[in-house]
Each structure stands twice: as structure tokens, then as C-alpha cells.
Amino acid sequence: MASASKRLLITGIESFTGHYVRDLFETHGYEVYGTVFSGAKRDKIYPCDITNSDAINAVISEVRPDIVIHLAAITFVPDGDSSAIYDVNLFATLNLLDALLKHHSSVSKVILPSTSNVYGNIALESISENECPQPLSHYALSKYAMEQMGRNYFTQLPIILTRPFNYTGVGQAEQFIVPKIVAHFRAKKRILELGNIDIYRDFSDVRDVAQAYLILAESSLSSEVINIASNTIYSLREIITIAEKASGHHLDIVTNPAFVRANEILRLGGDNTRLRNLGWSPVFEIEETIAWMVTP
Template identity: 50%
Template structure:
């Protein structure tokens, strides 16, 4: 009789996104076999094209892969996305379709991780724990909170963890996001950058820290839980620019564009990572200054 190794197949939606690319590498390095779901044409091995709005296509993928684990990253995540309907069609109904397909497939799942967002907290400010009452203020955040409520209905049927990542960045993030935009200006030795309020403080993590958090959750016994993913510390945009000036030796002038300044903007937001680090003490928070230096060097 031939003894086989335990199956370690992961179905990862949003596999070609910023987080998905980093997470796929982390999973494969840990010995997992990763099968990706993408909305665009699947051009790589072990990738499938499926529309979250089409439950039947999702069910076909799940039955074909028969995964042991599922990590759901796929979403409309850019707050400035043009059509508000897409947030709800993809983020809410798409997730519902995926969960229904998982239940109907009768696959024996060890863990399902659903990515939400710290945007659900809205403008609470201060140090925010998972116990804070969400107060979403835009369609993206509202769709994510609605998604969470749908997901909670499946807690009895599936071993689910919901994550609420705060801001994170790293190599490979698109330049329309704030930190890559700033770094790219230094790489290109631009003399001026247009920004909004630079005196706001935000909690930034490394995308590799986020990927490592997902990996630890996948291998844990936790279920029916919500975890913040964050560094537990905040830094101002002015400090980020100051550090990049220091390490690059390049000075840049900040031009405040009033169209970038949000009304009633919260000056400081920090995530409480006590629950995360208590559950997974082996996780190592990466300092934002190290992240910036790595992005600048790439």
C-alpha cells in the first residue's frame, strides 16, 4: 500500500492581483499547490477563468480542483471605481455565489479565508480593534461590510476566517495607490508631487506581512473569527516623504491639490493588532521605513 502526502491544494481568487501574486509565492514556498481564479483570460498553468457573478462557473472550477483551502481576495477594491453597482455585484453577490458553490460542491474544506477591509471602520479614528462598531462611508466599504454579514451566515457550514487588512503596500503595487505614487516620484527624481493632506497618519503594513498572516491563518484551528491585519503603528505622509528624501538624497516639493483633500478627513488611524499577534505570535511586523527602502531599490 502506497502512502500519500496530505493534500494541500489552495483555490485563490484574485490570483493575479497585487496581493494574490505575493500570496501565491508565499503559499508555494510553504509547499501548497495553488490554483488561481481570475476574471481575465487564464493564461497560466493551474489558473481558471470564472466570473463571480456566475455561480455555475465557480462550481465547475471548485469541482475540478477539489480544494482543501480557499482564499477569496477577488474584489472591486479601488474606492474611486466609476460604477457603484459593481461594488455590490462583485463584492457582495459574488462572494455569496462563491460560498453557495462551496457548500453545494460538498468539498471537504479545512479553511476558507475571506478578505474584507479596514475601510468598514470608516472615520472612527484612533486605535481600532475588531470590537469597534463599523461605520462605512463609501460604496466600497459598505459593500465589504454587507459581504461580512453574508459571510457570517455561513459560519456554521464552513470553517471561515474574515480578515480586515489596514493599509499595506510593497513592490508591485500600482502607482495610482498613494505610497507607490510617492516612491515613483522619487525614483523618477521629480521635483514636485501633488498630494492632499500630508499631515494624516495611517497604519501601513508590508504586503509580505499580509501574505504571511493569511498563511498562518490557513494552518490554524481558528474559524468564525474576524482579524485585523495591521502593524499597530501609524506614520504620516509627511514622514514617509521625509524618509524617502533622506535615503534617496533627493528633495521634492509638495503641492497640495485641494481636490485630493477629503472632507472631514480623520487625522490618525491605527489598527489594533493584539488579537492577530496573540493568535500568531510568530508573525513579524515589518517597519514601514524598511518597506519604503525596498520599494525604492526595486
Template identity: 45%
Template sequence: MGSPSNTTDNGHRGRVLLTGANGFTGKYVRAELEAAGYSVCGALVGAARGPHETTLDITSLDDCRRVLDKVRPDYLVHLAAISFVAHADADAFYRVNVIGTMNLLQAIGDTGAPVKRVLVASSANVYGNATAGVIAESQPPQPVNHYAASKLAMEHLVRTWSDRLPIVISRPFNYTGVGQQPNFLVPKIVSHFVSRASVIELGNLDVERDFSDVRMVAHAYHGLLENDCAGETVNVCSGRPYSLRSIIDLMQDIAGYEIEVRVNPAFVRQSEVKTLVGSPDKLRAIVSDLNPVPLQETLRWMYQAGVGS
């Protein structure tokens, strides 16, 4: 990874404002950046619990101005979003994912915060049912649900700031790890094996996804802060597809028993993206020391940890 882009008198590489700090990804990004010498201020929806946290409602421009003025970050890592695709409140996707992001960028401009890099997390869901096989960043987006549409709208509006702020947009594909909520697919599967369940109900078993380890994703975000990639949109992915069937097979090897899989039609979404596999070439060109974790190792880590600990 490149040398630190700035070093303050106390030895830190700079102050990072991290939104979504208490979320699944945020906890790993925080640990990654603090281990590298950054000072991280976590922005939370709930009450702050220490000197390195602050309450922030990104749907309020005034609140965004207050926090940017208070923290004066060198870097902004914006992870806060409604990320569960089947979330019931469609309006919330746009209020949080689009308007909330715009509020943060406006607040940087209004307060004159000395930001050297803004990392905004979008999603590979913007590609929709792409038919290009391995998807590069040049693939035209075609979102098929409110979550993906909100992220694509956010991307378009974020780019209107690219002449004023050094922004990089990440498009993470699926990733998982210890601490991910059980309403996501892989933790659901692993938790069934942890509890030695005899049956699991799933949707379409032939859906294929590109799965990464959350620790690799955190390292990739660290690299996108430090390397010269302002103005870029970058896939964060492994480049390898796994079907649900193959994940079940891996877990049966890890847990040492076979589970009965039942397809529940209620779990098959009408707007399901069938295959979503990304090209990591651009990411690897920017972040040269990426170390992808094989999915079997990630699953074993989650199984041994009891999934959500």
C-alpha cells in the same frame, strides 16, 4: 506557525483556490503558500495561462460552481475584489464584493468541495472615522464610502455561513510593496522619487495610516489558514500610524533629496478617513511568528526596485 493541517500523498499541504491571484496581493500570497508546500490554483478574470490557473467570474454562480467542482480545493483564499476606494462604478462594489463572495460560498455548499478553511479578505475601511485610537476588532464599524459599505455588507452575509463553513475574515489595514499600482498613495510617492521629480501633488498631508509590508500580509494569511481561528474576524496591521508627511520625510532620506509638496484640493476626499490604526494583538495571538517589516525598509525595497517591477 502551526503544523500543516493536512498532508497529501505527494507531500503537499493541500490544494488552495486563490481568487484575485494575479492581483498585487495575490502574487505574494501565492508565492508564500507555494513556498510552504501548498498546491495553488489561481483564479483569474482573464484567460488562464497555465495548468495552475483557471478563469473565474465570481459574479456568476454557475461559474463558481464549475470552478469549485473542477478544483475541489482544501482551502479557499478569497482576495478578488474591487479595492480602489475611488473606483467610479458604485454598483460594481456590491456586485463583485458582496454578490461575488456569496456566490463562492454557495458554490462550496452546492458542490460539496472539501474545504477545511475559507479566508475572506475584508478591509479596515469598514471602521470608517473611528475615534477609538488604536482599533481592535470589537470597534463598531461605520463605513463612509461604497467600498467600505460593500465590504461590511459582505462580512455580515459571510457570517451567515459560519455555522456551515470554517471561515475567517481578515480586515487588512493599508499595506504596500513592489508591484502595487501607482494609483495607490505610497507607490505614487515612491515613483516620484524614483523619477527624481521636483514636485509632488498630494491631498491631506496629515492623514494617518497603519502601513504594513505586503510580504508580512501574505505571511499573516498563511497563518490564518493553518491556525485555529475559524469564525474569527482579524485585523491585519502593524499597529503604527504614519502620516503622509512622515512618508515624504522617509523617502527624502532614502532618495537623498528634498521634494516640493503641493496640496491639491482635488485630491482631498470629502469622506476621507483621518486616522486608521489597528491593533495587531489578535493577529499576533493567532500567528505567533509574524515578523513586521519597518516601513522604511519597505520604502527602500520599492525605491530600489523602481516601484512597479
């Protein structure tokens, strides 16, 4: 168990992932601080527009964290404001790293989540970190640019770049595919409109992802890229079948051409060997995760 004096700063602490990371680290004795985009300052929670360098400098100067997990990002791919994606995912990360160098270069770990989407349409079902990224969207490009920028700080800060594959759980917004599917089953809807349901993804449970961040934060690793993945892929068709079984409800699937993406990645699964070598392994099977979401 970590010392109670060890300070963790989570940017985007009230995000879907942030809630689970905060709770897990607190149970392990960490003193957890966080940033949110707006609102009033609360106990250990700082309103902070991370695209504003003065704002993030003030937070780092005051908190002086031992560990930083940078979850604040634009994560929903269809967001139409391309400039905002780069402002938040790339330039705000630059602000954070510069603030750490200026005010607290003795930080022991900085975890910068990227995304598995940087791999693009690589024709492999289990993609390792050694594969050359081929990003296909502004979201993926913004994260890959963030990775490359972050590498420039490897000699100055103990950075780990993570590439999480798809993950889900209770509390994820319904704009994401698995919560959307689950919500329709929970509401006993008759019809569900989707795009291509024969795409395959590597789905993890958010609780396993939080555990991965704890292991990485407490590891001696730095200047590395790490996949966070289950190493198993499922089609959306299979996810629908699992949700149907968990809910006891049947609905009809209707293909809506508006939901079919032009650059859709057909199969995306991650090799998690590096993470497993640190002692991590997924606890939750996809059937358990979906059952948890259907009847939380």
C-alpha cells in the same frame, strides 16, 4: 510544512497581494490554484468571472480546494461604478460560498478579506475588532455587507473574516498612495501633488500580510474577525520624509484640492492583538518597506 497534496485556491491570484500569497504558500508545500478575470486557461490558473455563479461553481467543482483565500475584489476606493463594487465585493463572494457548499463543503478554511475602512472615523489610534464599524464609502459598505453575509455561513463553513489595514510593497499600482509617492521619488520628479498629507495610517508590508494569511490558513480558528495591522501609524508627511531619505532626492509637495476627500478618515490604526496571539508579528519596518520599493 504543509503537505504537498494540500490545495489552495486564490481568487484574484494575479493581484498585487495574490502574487505574494501564492509564492509564500508554494514555498510551504501547497499546491496553489487561482482564478483571474479573463484570458486563456493555464496550468492551475482558471479564467473566471466570479460574478457568474456558473463559472465559480465550475472552478470549485474541479479544484476542490482545501483552503480558499478570496482576494478577488474591487479595492481602489475612487472607482466610480458603485454597482460594480457591490457585484464583485458582495455578490461574487456569495457565489463563492454557495459554490463551496454545493461542491466542497469539507474545505478546511475560507479566508474572506474585508477592509479596515469598515471602521470609518472612530476616534481611536488602535482599533480592535470589537469596535462597531461605521463605513463611510461604497467600498467600505460593500465590504461590511460582505462580512455580514459571510457571518450567515459561519455554521456551515470554516470562515475567517480579515480586516487588513493599509499595506504596500513592490508591485502595487501607483494609483495607491505609497507607490505614487515612491514613483515620484524614483523618477526624480520636482513636484508631487497630493491631498491632505496630515492623515495617519497603519502601513504594513505586503510580505508580512502574506505571512498573516499563512498563519490564519493553518490555524484552528474559524467564525472570527481578525485585523491585519502593524499597530503603528504614520502620517503621509512622515512617509514622504522616509522616501526622501531612501532615495536621496527632494521634491516639493503641492496640495491639490481635487485629491482631498470629503469623508477622509484622519487617523486609522489597528490593534493586532488577536493576530499576534496566533504567533504572527510584523518583520518589516516601514523604512525597510519603502527602501525596498525605492530600489527594488
